[in-house]
Amino acid sequence: MKNYMQSANDYYSRFVHSKNFVEFESGYLLSEGVFKISKEEECFWLLQIICFQPKISEDNIFESWTFKRVEGVAYILTAKDYNSNILFKKSFSSPDFFFNEMIIWKVGNYLLLPSEYDEFVKMISKQKDTPNCFDTNNINKN
Numbered sequence: 001m002k003n004y005m006q007s008a009n010d011y012y013s014r015f016v017h018s019k020n021f022v023e024f025e026s027g028y029l030l031s032e033g034v035f036k037i038s039k040e041e042e043c044f045w046l047l048q049i050i051c052f053q054p055k056i057s058e059d060n061i062f063e064s065w066t067f068k069r070v071e072g073v074a075y076i077l078t079a080k081d082y083n084s085n086i087l088f089k090k091s092f093s094s095p096d097f098f099f100n101e102m103i104i105w106k107v108g109n110y111l112l113l114p115s116e117y118d119e120f121v122k123m124i125s126k127q128k129d130t131p132n133c134f135d136t137n138n139i140n141k142n
Contacts, residue, residue, distance in 0.1 A: 008037050008102035009113055016115050019123060024111070026051060031112035031120070034104055042096045043067075049077065050106060053088055056081070061108045063087060067094075068101040079106075 002011060015033030022030045028051045030038070038044050050065050062082045069075050073095045079088035104111050112120055 002098060005100050008041065008099040009115065011099065012037055012113065013115050015113055016119055019119070021110065024051065027109050029110050031110065031116045033113040033116050034111045037102065037113075041098055041102075043094070043102075046077070046092075046094075046097075047104075047111060050079070050104060050111065053079065056087055060087075063106040065104045065106060066101060067092075067097070067104075069099075073097075 012033050015031065015036065020032055022032075022035045024030050024047060028047075030047065034047070038047055046067060050063075060081050063079050064081075065077065065079045065088075067075055067077050070091070073093050075092050075094050075097065077088070077090050077092055078086060080086055103114055105114055105117060107117075107120070110120065
């Protein structure tokens with residue numbers, strides 16, 4: 001059962017195998033979990049913001065995006081790199097988003113849930129020209 005104080009990541013934690021991706025705008029690919037959350041919570045607009053932020057550096061292929069409720073329908077969207085440096089921070093109003101927070105990882109042109117990352121690494125390690133992947137134990141999840 002959904003609980004508005006819950007993290008969307010906890011509610012959708014059943015998504016752990018990112019084998020199928022949905023094409024999004026400008027060459028970005030959404031994992032099944034990110035697609036499901038975006039559809040059910042009506043937050044494709046949030047994905048557009050994440051996808052269209054300019055890259056700080058071509059070397060930076062990992063970003064952790066957190067959409068967290070401040071109060072009522074007020075949220076803060078924050079992006080951090082692998083070293084927890086803040087890349088983006090902005091306030092938004094979102095009356096349609098049910099949950100208290102959501103975390104999306106942007107790895108190259110892929111958007112996925114943290115719970116899908118390990119299987120994602122296995123999948124792309126079998127492909128040529130794969131982006132660098134990081135040890136999830138070293139990523140600051142805040």
